[in-house]
Amino acid sequence: MLMRLAPLFATRHGAKLMYPKVLLALCGIIFLAYGIVCWVDPEIPAQQAGLFIATHNGYAEMAAMYGGLQGSFGAILIASAFIKGYVRPGLWLILICIGTLAAARGSVALSDLDSSFQVANSSLGIDMSSSFTAYTWGALAFEVFVAVWAGISLLKTR
Template identity: 30%
Template sequence: MIASIFLGLQALLFIPYGLYCLVHPQYLSEVAGVSASGITGTIELQAMYGGLQTAIGVLCALGAAQKSMRRPSLIALLFCFAGLAVPRVTLGLMNGDFGSYTLGAMILEAGSAACALYLVTRREPA
């Protein structure tokens, strides 16, 4: 039950954010200082921040809805969040960047990685 709620909340974060970034990639320049210098860069932002984020959200929604997808979704989410949190925290410390976007992302990613790890490793009630 807790895993379903966690995955459902992640889906509610990832899907709208991904779809918004897909349609409005310039938004990333406003909030994160990430911008494209040409069409290839714009497509890259749309694919990575739009398509990938939306796909992760759909995976989370499947995991929330279907018990057979729950553990694989949690494992995938654990790797995604750890892969973002570890370098973001490390590079934030190295570069002294703790702006609102970076700090918010650190908290979301590290916290979500910890939750996913807990949910993957805990014993299910009989």
């Protein structure tokens, strides 16, 4: 199946733009799908992030920011993968938007990381703990990976 999709991402430059287009398309699908789910049921992102929606305004805000904004972001990334001349702007969009998400999330999550080192009997013990859940660490890992991939792609597609 992947071989059938390869021509969709091919350009006159060959594989040079294939991987950036794959990044744009995959991220676009992820953000569009997540946006639709969050628009339909704002409780999903709220529960995952540990938020409580107290009023109807809160539901509208969650649907708009997690549903509408992320869905439209995904649609823009998908379009960037397929419209000539939009690959680099799409990569810049990922690098800036997702990179700053990672920076903000990481600055808070990593500041809460409690680590201790113990040296006893010629052995080193390292203990790390955090009150953040897999949701935060998973989102941070995804954001860092995607932003780095976009940055590398920008360097390779000059």
